[in-house]
Amino acid sequence: MDELVVRISHCVENGKINKASPYPNAMKGMEGADELTKQALDAAIGPDAILQACNDGMQRIGERFSRNEVFVPELLMAAKAMHAVMAHLEPFFKSGTVKVKGKFVLGTVAGDLHDIGKNLVRMVVEGNGWEVIDLGVDVKSTKFLDAIKNTPGCIVGLSALLTTTMVNMSKTVQEIKIQFPATKVIVGGAPLTMDAALKMGADGYSHDPQGAVTFLDKISAA
Amino acid sequence: MEIVIPQVEREKDTFEVKINFRDLTVNKNDIELALGYTEGAIPVHFEEMVDDVLSQLPSHCEIQAGYRLLDVNKSDDRNDGLFVGDKFFKLHKIVTSQLRKSEKAALFISTIGPAMETWAKTLSTEGDIALSYLVDIVASVTEEQTTDVLQDHIEKQMQMRGLKITNRYSPGYCDWSVSEQHLLFSFFPVNFCGIVLTDSALMVPIKSVSGIIGVGTEVKKVNYTCDTCGMKDCTYRAYRRGKTKRTN
Ligand code: B1M
Numbered sequence: 001m002d003e004l005v006v007r008i009s010h011c012v013e014n015g016k017i018n019k020a021s022p023y024p025n026a027m028k029g030m031e032g033a034d035e036l037t038k039q040a041l042d043a044a045i046g047p048d049a050i051l052q053a054c055n056d057g058m059q060r061i062g063e064r065f066s067r068n069e070v071f072v073p074e075l076l077m078a079a080k081a082m083h084a085v086m087a088h089l090e091p092f093f094k095s096g097t098v099k100v101k102g103k104f105v106l107g108t109v110a111g112d113l114h115d116i117g118k119n120l121v122r123m124v125v126e127g128n129g130w131e132v133i134d135l136g137v138d139v140k141s142t143k144f145l146d147a148i149k150n151t152p153g154c155i156v157g158l159s160a161l162l163t164t165t166m167v168n169m170s171k172t173v174q175e176i177k178i179q180f181p182a183t184k185v186i187v188g189g190a191p192l193t194m195d196a197a198l199k200m201g202a203d204g205y206s207h208d209p210q211g212a213v214t215f216l217d218k219i220s221a222a
Numbered sequence: 223m224e225i226v227i228p229q230v231e232r233e234k235d236t237f238e239v240k241i242n243f244r245d246l247t248v249n250k251n252d253i254e255l256a257l258g259y260t261e262g263a264i265p266v267h268f269e270e271m272v273d274d275v276l277s278q279l280p281s282h283c284e285i286q287a288g289y290r291l292l293d294v295n296k297s298d299d300r301n302d303g304l305f306v307g308d309k310f311f312k313l314h315k316i317v318t319s320q321l322r323k324s325e326k327a328a329l330f331i332s333t334i335g336p337a338m339e340t341w342a343k344t345l346s347t348e349g350d351i352a353l354s355y356l357v358d359i360v361a362s363v364t365e366e367q368t369t370d371v372l373q374d375h376i377e378k379q380m381q382m383r384g385l386k387i388t389n390r391y392s393p394g395y396c397d398w399s400v401s402e403q404h405l406l407f408s409f410f411p412v413n414f415c416g417i418v419l420t421d422s423a424l425m426v427p428i429k430s431v432s433g434i435i436g437v438g439t440e441v442k443k444v445n446y447t448c449d450t451c452g453m454k455d456c457t458y459r460a461y462r463r464g465k466t467k468r469t470n
Contacts, residue, residue: 023267071258073268076352083349111422116358119346164400164423 004040005053008033008085012057012127015077017084023077033081037088047092051129054085058127062210072120075209079123086126100131102220103154105147107135109172112165117189121157124209130216141172148180155216158202160189170200177201186215227375233411235291239375241332243280246367250276253363257356271353275360283364284335286415287372289328291437296322306434309405314397320388320444324436328376329409330390332368333417333430334361365429373435380437388436389443393423406432 010016011033014024018034031039040050061078064070092098104125108118115137122132133151135143148154156176160169166189173185186204187197188211197205204215225245229237253272254264264272295305301319303312306327313321321327338361345354369390377387394400403423418426425432 023265025266068258072355073257073265073352076355080349080351111420111424113424113426113428115346116355119351123351162394162400162422162424164403168422 002040002043002045002049004036004043004045005049007031008036008040008050009053009057009060011036012054012078012081012085013060015061015074015081017077017081032084034084034088037085041088047089047098050085051089051098054082054127055129058082058124059210059213062124062128062208062213066208066210075120075124079120079127082123082127101129102216103131103133103151104157104216105133105135105144105151105154106157106159107139107144108137108159108161109165110138110140110168112160112162112168113137114159114161114189117161118159121159121188121209121212125157125213125216128213128217130213141168141175144172144176145179148176148183154183155219156183156185157212158185158187160187160191163191166191166196166200173200173202184219186212188212226378227371229375229379232288232414236288236411236414237290237379238286238288238415239372241285241287241368241371241375243283243285245371246285246364248276248279248360248364248367252367253360256359256363268352268356271356272360275353275357278341279338279360279364282337282341282361284337284416285333285368286335286417287330287332287368287375288410288415289330289372289376289435290409291326291328292409294321294324294327294436294438307409309408311402311405311434312399313391317391317396317398320391321434321436321441323438323440324388325438326385326436328380328387328435328437329406329433330369330372330376330435331407331410331415331417331425331430331432332365332372333415333425333427334365334368335416335429336427338364339428361429365431369431369433376435376437385437385439386441387443388441390433390435392431392433403432406434 016027016032018032021032022028037050058078061075065075106118106122108114122134126132133147135147158169158172160166169187176183176185184203186206187202188206192205194205206212206215227245228240232238251261254261292307301315303310303318304321338357342354342357345357373390380387393402393406400423403419407419417430420426
């Protein structure tokens with residue numbers, strides 16, 4: 001693998017955005033994801049290879065997060081570095097030269113205003129090569145249904161932080177399954193369990209963002 | 223010198239407690255713990271960011287807190303909850319047993335207001351997601367601290383009446399359903415402490431806490447009985463464990 005690509009992957013994993021960014025301490029003054037991506041493209045390295053490097057970096061930090069070796073701040077810095085790479089790759093997505101793995105419609109369910117967990121899921125999923133359609137917080141089931149209609153083949157993710165809003169989550173899952181039985185749904189958030197997820201008719205549950213990526217990748221590979 | 227926090231009786235037995243930011247001691251170690259790091263293990267970069275947030279915290283806090291004292295009516299044949307005032311709160315038997323000897327109960331709510339939330343949202347919209355998250359966590363820890371101060375205040379007030387208090391318990395913890403927030407809020411005047419409860423039992427501002435404290439001559443505070451609870455990944459367990467480690 002090209003050395004530049006390896007370095008990009010390393011920058012993403014460690015949240016090194018650009019040369020000016022003081023984070024992480026050990027990489028102060030070094031070139032970051034931004035400069036290295038530009039150099040890679042100038043050196044005619046394919047955007048696919050760069051995207052793969054980005055995904056690999058995000059996957060590694062996501063796994064470290066799942067193992068409690070790093071915490072949310074590190075994950076967020078990695079997401080920022082990943083976005084620096086994506087800014088350079090934007091034209092290739094637009095032209096269709098590189099393709100996303102699939103589309104993920106995501107939102108916090110009706111009655112719930114929490115967005116940090118949902119935003120984290122969005123960033124990690126995006127970083128792993130998916131396009132995320134973020135519907136925001138307090139999302140009514142009709143909005144989910146509209147988004148599914150307008151995004152053929154999408155997978156849906158629902159987030160909730162309180163048991164009381166899990167009731168709305170359950171209703172939303174059921175409505176989705178009635179109107180779009182083939183659409184796969186994953187749920188997550190602090191009060192949820194796999195058991196609760198299956199009871200409400202969801203296809204998957206994850207207690208962290210990386211688990212959501214594993215779920216999505218499995219479906220797209222099937 | 224012991225701090226005496228003023229309180230105002232807004233309605234009969236319903237008190238607004240005038241907690242000032244200076245009454246809080248927002249501890250950086252608690253923030254590190256809430257972020258997941260063990261003591262001293264937070265990366266320098268984030269520590270500096272936390273310092274920055276802490277320096278702006280006072281101007282982003284609009285603390286409001288209060289409580290209502292109600293009679294507890296014992297029902298010897300039930301261990302699944304407690305009559306407070308004229309309403310029955312369905313509680314786990316562990317909590318029921320801790321509150322059972324109470325003659326009165328203090329139902330409380332507190333908030334640090336919406337400003338930290340707004341700040342975090344603005345930062346997030348501007349793309350400064352890490353700082354936004356740190357603002358959110360500092361806000362959560364500050365709100366927990368506010369509730370600690372409110373609990374201490376209630377304890378002092380009750381001591382003056384020759385009464386003792388139990389630990390505090392909140393809907394959503396210890397198998398107490400969050401939906402009972404509606405029951406709890408029914409005892410407060412509308413918009414009490416500037417907190418509104420939504421249909422889905424969410425308090426707005428988000429950085430708010432509610433709960434119950436038992437009061438009486440026969441009650442006492444005990445070590446939290448987390449070990450007997452089934453909710454293994456409850457953060458309160460971790461929070462308590464962290465606090466115990468540091469204070470012991
Ligand atoms: C689609 O696929 C997916 C996949 C993964 C997905 C996903 C979707 N969505 C999320 N994920 C996952 O990925 C993210 C990253 O790992 C995670 O997202 P989260 O959103 O869960 O995580 C955030 C990044 C960080 N996490 C958080 O911000 C929440 C952390 C914990 C400790 C917590 C905090 C800090 C607070 N709280 Co409270 N609080 C707890 C929380 C316990 C916990 N372990 O989570 C929880 C959520 N709170 C709870 C409760 C009960 C309450 N809290 C309250 C208050 C508070 C504080 C103010 C002190 C504070 C801030 C709250 C806030 N929302 O900002 C009250 C409600 C406040 C309100 N506004 O109504 C109150 C009701 C207590 C009370 N009576 O006062 C519990 C809810 C349980 C339930 N039965 O519903 C709780 C789980 C604690 C517990 N018992 O262990 C995962 O869940």
